Amino acid sequence: MYTVGNIYVITAVAVIGGGLFGFDIASMSAIISTEPYLCYFNQIQGDDVNKCYGPKPDVQGGITAAMPGGSWLGALISGYLSDKLGRKRSIQVGAIIWCIGSIIVCASQNIAMLAVGRIINGFSVGICSAQVPVYLSEIAPPSKRGRMVGCQQWAITWGIMIMFYISYGTASIKGTAAFRIPWGLQMVPAILLFVFLLFLPESPRWLARQDRWEEARNVLVLVHAKGDVDSPFVALELAEIKATVDFERQNADVTYMELLKPGMINRTHVGIFMQIWSQLTGMNVMMYYISYVFTMANVGSAVLLSSSIQYIINVVMTIPALIWVDRWGRRPTLLVGAALMATWMFANAGLVATYSRAPRPGEFDNAAESFSISGKPATALIACTYLFVASYAPTWGPVSWIYPPELYPLRVRGKAVALATSSNWAFNFALAYFVPPAFANITWKVYILFGVFCTVMFIHVFFMFPETASKTLEEIENIFDDSTPGALRLIGTPAWKTRVNRDIHHTESGNVDPDKLATLNAYHAEDKTAGLSDEAPKV
Known part of the structure; x- marks a missing residue:
């Protein structure tokens, strides 16, 4: 039925959906300072009639923000799409939409057409960025889940670097070929994504929810047991999935309002803020407008080349997280990342506040390029910018995609992750629009603002974000159960008391607790309300 069962191959294909986001970021950040773009979309009449100044700062902010604006809507809709069509098919729909948007962007005749094309591209990115992590989290073994879902971020970094x-x-x-060629080439990964997905299995948990139990078992055997139909781990995993489906069938069809109920509100808030804080680190702002920063640092004609170094850093520094994030855990990774990013943001603020000056008339082309810094302070500013990227890449970058799909039960996972991801895009939109006028009006204080955000998110993670690494998705449910001893009302187990599950490797190797499996099977044998004895295969 399926020709691909290797989890690494499945991941490599699925995260192409994340690569689309990276392609979009770089296709704008690398182009907005080039002469063909500035002249074709020129709106500003400067002193030099032979020079092009490009769109106005607020218009450029709107062009950049059009993509995350569309992504916000796409992410919200993706929850319904994923629950109806399946995780895999919803990603394929996103790939088709991306091709449509790329055609419009490539053929843009004016700013309005460009913005519309970017909104459509964003709609696609919203679908893929929400549902690729859901798909991978539901199909990956628990001990590798962080690594697999984290590859979404790695694909984004590769997309940024390649397109740059x-x-x-x-x-x-x-x-105009200078920008139409890269905008047209954006379609290639989407076409590959659509075709390669045809050979991948569907999420076993989504299949189980559709009463397609034999297919669900086949996927688990193929991906988690290398074809061993007698694998004890597959038996345990299928039994746990049954227990979850059994419980969920006693509930009505899920709506977004269920995410606000007492038993769900805490994890909803954690998932949403995971995505909000990932934006308020300031990383995507760095990616979109890095050419402005290096222009103000007076690197001359090497602006684009200097900017590209951070993209290489982003790719390379994501690798440690892919290797060790399941061993490190989510909480320590987020805490260390927030502390380091706050340090570099405050350092940048201090450098610019102390050593910069206002630009001379005609020194820079854009109002957003509002200060000038040179010499050793400029070198230090660039170094701190690189260090910021190196701190984000192995921490908040991958974990922001890994964490939300782990928090929610099966019945709400598609919509819950869609809601969390939509908050990411809402803040992405706001920041993309806000940063050019912010640099123009409050200059170095922009760094102070993001430094404060990084400090607050450190405190928030410590008190409210529980550890989910190396636990099955069904086991994570127990963390949020506020009826267990020592749990807090509406919260569950205090976040600072949760730890990484170090025993999951033994379980995946077949060392399954026979009492646990027997208890689950006895439960299914006795239960007559959910109809599992008729629908689900025995384990």
């Missing part, structure tokens, strides 16, 4: 260098290579082309 494509755009850098075409920047010297005369005329």
Whole structure:
């Protein structure tokens, strides 16, 4: 039925959906300072009639923000789409939409057409960015779940770097081909994503919820047991999935309002703030407008090349998280990342406040380029910017995608992750629109603002974000159960008391607790209300 069962191959294909987001970021950040773009979409009449100044700062903010604006809507809708069509097919729908948006962007005749195309592209990114983590979290073994879902972030970094260098290579082309070529090439990964997904299995948990039990078992055997139909771990996992489905069938069809009920409100707030804080670190702002920062640091004609170094850092520094995030745990990774990012943001604020000056008339082309810094302070500013990226890449970058799908029960996971991801895009939209006028009006205080955000998120994670690493998705349910001894009302187990499950490797190797499996099977044998004895295979 399925030709691919290797979890690494499945992940490599699925995270192409994340790569689309990276392609979009770089296709804008690398192009907005090039002459063909500035001249074709020019709105500003400067002193030099032979020079193009490009769109106005607020209009450029709107062009950039069009993509996350569309992503916000796409993420919200993806929950319904995923529950109806399945995780895999919803990602394929996103790939088709991306191609449509890319055609419009590539053919843009004016700013309005460009913005519409980016909204459509964003709609696709919203679907894929919400449902790729759900798909991978539901199909990956618990001990590798963080690594697999974290590859979403790694794919984003690769997409950024690849598209940046494509755009850098075409920047010297005369005329509109300089930006139309990279915008057209954006379609290639989406086409590959759609085709390769045809050969991948569907999420076993989604299949189980559709009463397609034999298919669900086949996927678990294929992906988690290398074809061993007698695997004790598959038997335990299927039994736990049955217990979850059994309970959920006693509830009505889920709506977004269920996420606000007492038993769900805490994890809803954690998932939403996970995505909000990932934006308020300031990382995506760095990616979108890094060329402004390096222009103000007076690196001259090497702006694009200097900017590209951070993309390489982003790719390389994501690798440690992919290898060790399941061993480190989610909480320590987030806490260390927040502390380091706050340090570099405050350092940048201090450097610019102390050593920068207002630009001279005609020194820079854009009002958002509102200060000038040179010499050793400029070198330190660039170094702190690189260090910020190196701190984000192995921490908040991958964990922001890993964490939300782990928090929710099966019946609400699609919609809950969609809601959390939509908050990411809402803040992405706001920040993309806010940063150019912010640099123009409050200059170095922008760094102070993001430094404060990083400090607050450190405190929030310590008190409210529980550890979920190396636990089955069904086991994580117990963390939020506020009826257990020592639990807090509406919260469950205090976050600072949760730990990484170090025994999951033994369980996946077949060392299953026979009493636990027997208890689950006895429960299913006795239960007559959910109809599982008729629908689900025996384990």
